[in-house]
Amino acid sequence: MRVVFMGTPDFAVATLEEILSAGHEAALVVTQPDKPKGRGNVLTPPPVKECALSHGLTVYQPKRVRDAECIGHIKEYAPDIIIVAAFGQILPKELLQIPRFGCVNVHASLLPKYRGAAPIQWAVINGDAVSGVTTMRMDEGLDTGDMIEREEVRLSEDETGGSLFLRLAQAGAKLCVHTMRLIEEGSAVYTPQDASKATHVGMIRKEMGQIDWQQPARAIERLVRGLNPWPSAFTHINGKTLKIWRAKAEPGGSPKDAGKITEVTGKELRVQTADGILSLLEVQLEGKKRMDTEAFLRGYKAAAGMRLS
Numbered sequence: 069m070r071v072v073f074m075g076t077p078d079f080a081v082a083t084l085e086e087i088l089s090a091g092h093e094a095a096l097v098v099t100q101p102d103k104p105k106g107r108g109n110v111l112t113p114p115p116v117k118e119c120a121l122s123h124g125l126t127v128y129q130p131k132r133v134r135d136a137e138c139i140g141h142i143k144e145y146a147p148d149i150i151i152v153a154a155f156g157q158i159l160p161k162e163l164l165q166i167p168r169f170g171c172v173n174v175h176a177s178l179l180p181k182y183r184g185a186a187p188i189q190w191a192v193i194n195g196d197a198v199s200g201v202t203t204m205r206m207d208e209g210l211d212t213g214d215m216i217e218r219e220e221v222r223l224s225e226d227e228t229g230g231s232l233f234l235r236l237a238q239a240g241a242k243l244c245v246h247t248m249r250l251i252e253e254g255s256a257v258y259t260p261q262d263a264s265k266a267t268h269v270g271m272i273r274k275e276m277g278q279i280d281w282q283q284p285a286r287a288i289e290r291l292v293r294g295l296n297p298w299p300s301a302f303t304h305i306n307g308k309t310l311k312i313w314r315a316k317a318e319p320g321g322s323p324k325d326a327g328k329i330t331e332v333t334g335k336e337l338r339v340q341t342a343d344g345i346l347s348l349l350e351v352q353l354e355g356k357k358r359m360d361t362e363a364f365l366r367g368y369k370a371a372a373g374m375r376l377s
Contacts, residue, residue, distance in 0.1 A: 069169070069252060072147040074098040074133075075116045079188075079237045080153035083174050084119055086241035087151065092248070094125050095145045100156050101129045134160045142166060149251065151244060152206065161208050169251050171206040174240040176233075178202060178218055180266035183211035188236060189229040190269045193294035195286075198222050199232060201240040203247040205258055210268075214258035216247050228296040274299040277311075281327035281376065285317035285344030303376040305353075310376070313358055314350035321345050329374045335362040337370055 070093045073084050088094060097120035105112040113121075120127050130138040139162050142150075149169040152159065154176075164171050177187035178200040191199040200220040207213040219239050223232065250256040277299045279288055292301040292315045302311045321330055321340045330345065331338040337348040352358040353368065 069148040069248060070095050072096045072142055072145055072150045074155040075153040076100045076114045076156050077154050078115045079233060080116050081119045082237040082241040083153040083244050084116060086245050088123060090245045095147060096128055097125050098128045101131060133157050133163060139163050158210060159206060164206055172247060173204045173206045174244045175202045175204055175211055176236045179204060179211060179215055180261040182269050183266055184269040185271040186269050188233050189272050189294045192227055192229050192232060193290050195290050196223060201236050201243055203243055214260050216256050216258060217243055219243050228293045230297045277301045279303045282342045285341040285346040288341060288346050289315050289317040305376055309354040311352040312348055316347040316349060318345045318347060327376050329370060329372055331372055332370050337361055339376060
């Protein structure tokens with residue numbers, strides 16, 4: 069099929085690669101504009117743009133897909149289908165009506181659960197046993213269109229936002245190509261979502277990583293995994309930021325000491341929470357490299373009774 073592909077972050081790259089591998093023609097790749105990143109505010113292209121250019125594809129980076137100029141430009145490419153994967157903007161009706169096979173979205177959750185911007189991280193933070201991907205015929209709403217196919221992915225006990233991201237990206241890519249085949253054959257089945265079961269999740273922001281020691285240890289441990297690698301969970305020790313990359317939740321202790329280091333072993337910092345102990349296994353002090361707690365303790369004097377804020 070002749071495809072217009074719309075996507076922006078790493079998650080979408082796998083789908084674009086799979087579409088090309090399956091022999092489809094990516095007539096145009098639409099992605100978000102380059103953005104300044106890092107301390108030097110260097111203008112950086114999105115991952116999908118880099119992937120598209122490496123394949124010699126035509127790239128288009130409109131600020132607003134709702135603009136008439138953008139809609140007209142995409143229409144000129146006469147796509148059979150528009151595939152959308154984590155693009156970052158809601159498509160208007162005029163755009164949805166362009167391709168003869170419609171617009172299909174690859175969404176990283178088992179819809180109608182986790183409509184919205186960050187379904188992958190929230191699946192880990194909320195302690196879900198199962199996540200997955202859904203292909204959906206797009207409408208004018210936010211992830212509200214009819215479902216075509218779904219594939220479940222079971223989370224491991226040490227699943228992070230980063231590891232689930234990679235697994236769902238690959239699953240979504242393969243599911244997308246299979247869905248495209250069903251659509252082209254005329255055998256795709258479109259199932260309306262049960263709106264009464266829908267949940268919505270917002271964007272992940274840096275401040276969400278601030279650990280509240282008044283929360284249970286298990287909830288904090290899930291937060292640590294869900295926000296790994298970005299933006300990461302963090303606390304403060306002696307006025308400096310301490311990122312926590314890996315931790316273990318255990319029962320015990322008294323909630324009145326929440327936030328206090330209860331024990332320092334050779335390999336762990338054990339911190340009291342509102343319910344249970346959180347053992348810090350891998351950390352990163354402000355201005356330092358990420359390291360296991362054993363290495364951290366060789367260069368930092370932490371003691372029982374110190375409080376993390």
